[in-house]
Amino acid sequence: MAPPIRVRRPTCEQERVRPRARPTRASCEGTSPRGPPQRAPRVCEEESSCAKSGRRHALSLCVFSSLFPQFLWGVRSERTLAAPVGSLRAPTARERAAIKDGLSQVSKGKAPVLLRLVFHDAGTFDRETGRGGPNGSVRFELDRPESRGLKRGLKVVGDVKESIAAKGKVDLSYADLIVVLGAWAVEVCGGPRMDVLIGRIDASEPDAENMIPDENLPAQGIKESFARMGLDTLDLVALSGSHALGGKGYGDPLTFDNVYYKTLLEKPWLSQDSMKQMIGIPSDRVLPDDLECRPIIEKYASSQAAFFADFASSYAKITTLGYSS
Numbered sequence: 001m002a003p004p005i006r007v008r009r010p011t012c013e014q015e016r017v018r019p020r021a022r023p024t025r026a027s028c029e030g031t032s033p034r035g036p037p038q039r040a041p042r043v044c045e046e047e048s049s050c051a052k053s054g055r056r057h058a059l060s061l062c063v064f065s066s067l068f069p070q071f072l073w074g075v076r077s078e079r080t081l082a083a084p085v086g087s088l089r090a091p092t093a094r095e096r097a098a099i100k101d102g103l104s105q106v107s108k109g110k111a112p113v114l115l116r117l118v119f120h121d122a123g124t125f126d127r128e129t130g131r132g133g134p135n136g137s138v139r140f141e142l143d144r145p146e147s148r149g150l151k152r153g154l155k156v157v158g159d160v161k162e163s164i165a166a167k168g169k170v171d172l173s174y175a176d177l178i179v180v181l182g183a184w185a186v187e188v189c190g191g192p193r194m195d196v197l198i199g200r201i202d203a204s205e206p207d208a209e210n211m212i213p214d215e216n217l218p219a220q221g222i223k224e225s226f227a228r229m230g231l232d233t234l235d236l237v238a239l240s241g242s243h244a245l246g247g248k249g250y251g252d253p254l255t256f257d258n259v260y261y262k263t264l265l266e267k268p269w270l271s272q273d274s275m276k277q278m279i280g281i282p283s284d285r286v287l288p289d290d291l292e293c294r295p296i297i298e299k300y301a302s303s304q305a306a307f308f309a310d311f312a313s314s315y316a317k318i319t320t321l322g323y324s325s
Ligand code: HEM
Pocket: 111, 112, 113, 115, 116, 118, 119, 148, 149, 213, 214, 215, 216, 222, 239, 240, 242, 243, 245, 246, 247, 281, 283
């Protein structure tokens, strides 16, 4: 068994190298959107000169932003705007033992639907309002068109929840269990081992509709949908590698590997072979033609280790949206 990839939510200093130069972590409070963390401001000895320079800066900012309104919006878009709904923690030894016991009864064949459930639960997050996110609300959203097929995944989550509560006397939220089972799905299919934090609070009603991106959106639309959650293009490309699992034609349906990216570069859907034309879904097919996505796809196609490392980080991001850790 591969050693666990311990994922810490990256701070601004630890920010991975991304195609964009600016840090994009939503939780980097106290950090300049354009540079390294700010030190505590030095006390200004000359009050009047500070005040003057402050007024000058304010004036320049007003003039600049009236000429380039997207400047202010751009700065704002780098941050999570809503306050966290709570904080997460590592499971205790007793909780870990109960989880391990509960997972032992799940069959590997359920891995694809369990991983997909993570996206459908968390992918409703809106960083402006703080609504949605990994909150177990997917159990109230099963009649939506995008939720087709998810019911059997949720049945597994419910069964594991009951078994953990009965045997281990541990009460985990649906939201936590969905994330735990998604990480299990990745690992059991040969992907990275990921530690998961717990403490998510279950919603008691469905999240807003039309938040999960439509599979027929162009690449830009999907990127915007991820940006609304506070996720960037690297997260989009890394997490889309989940489609390695399931029956969309990216190699073995129960093997989590980088065949997905190799296939995207080959574009089999353009082939004359009618079987190959069926490979993938529209949201996958637009990625290799997107200038920002392409280099990331190439990187993962040539290095499974790079894919696994980034996937683990992006999984930690999507599964903690709305929370501080
Ligand atoms: C980029 C936006 C995405 C779109 C538009 C999308 C859409 C879809 C669609 C249409 C399917 C096929 C469902 C079916 O067979 O009926 C699918 C399968 C799947 N998706 Fe996504 N998805 C996206 C991102 C993600 C992400 C971020 C994850 C994981 C975190 C994920 C995990 C999966 C998995 C594991 C499957 C296979 C499920 C199975 O075969 O049971 N998807 N997705």
